Amino acid sequence: MRTYRHSLKALRDAALAHTLEKNPDLASLARELGSIIHRDAQALADGLSDLRHHNRGFERWLLGRRGRPGVSVLVMAWPPGYTTPSHDHAGLWGIELSMYGALEVESWSRASTSEAWQLRGRDWLGPGDATWFDADTHYMHRCRNLSRQETALTLHIYGGDLEDYATYEPVESEPFWQSQSQRARIAGPLRV
Numbered sequence: 001m002r003t004y005r006h007s008l009k010a011l012r013d014a015a016l017a018h019t020l021e022k023n024p025d026l027a028s029l030a031r032e033l034g035s036i037i038h039r040d041a042q043a044l045a046d047g048l049s050d051l052r053h054h055n056r057g058f059e060r061w062l063l064g065r066r067g068r069p070g071v072s073v074l075v076m077a078w079p080p081g082y083t084t085p086s087h088d089h090a091g092l093w094g095i096e097l098s099m100y101g102a103l104e105v106e107s108w109s110r111a112s113t114s115e116a117w118q119l120r121g122r123d124w125l126g127p128g129d130a131t132w133f134d135a136d137t138h139y140m141h142r143c144r145n146l147s148r149q150e151t152a153l154t155l156h157i158y159g160g161d162l163e164d165y166a167t168y169e170p171v172e173s174e175p176f177w178q179s180q181s182q183r184a185r186i187a188g189p190l191r192v
């Protein structure tokens, strides 16, 4: 019988196998990961019920990583209604997928650091759906758990260790967004 640990391992292995190039094909990786999540949705939801029920706030768990080319694979737990600030990803490429529950993603881009941020789109991700972005410092997004009752779980793959990044608050005057440096905290390793 396939357990959630097999599913997590399949997700981690697919993420590592598809990212051996510096600029991997994110669309095909998103399809591959999405199909594993669709296939194993129930096992993942049941097996990760601790993460869904322990109510410790927003958490990042490390599922796997590799140096050269750098890749990190994380599972995140989103309390009901939790919204991130608008944030960048330190210039790394990335894929973010829903594993359980639904997420709203609003994204912005800009031509250069001196230009204004432009709203690029708003997506709604159900289990297996993904959003992705290339290695580009001129991209940011804000994500929200659309449920008011349930914790959502998401899978994130980045082209390196996402430790130092920036959040952006809207302000009244130019440049209309104020950035602040942040450090990403990892709750612990997720064992498979």
Ligand SMILES: [Fe+2]
Binding pocket: 087, 089, 096, 141
């Ligand atoms: Fe993000």
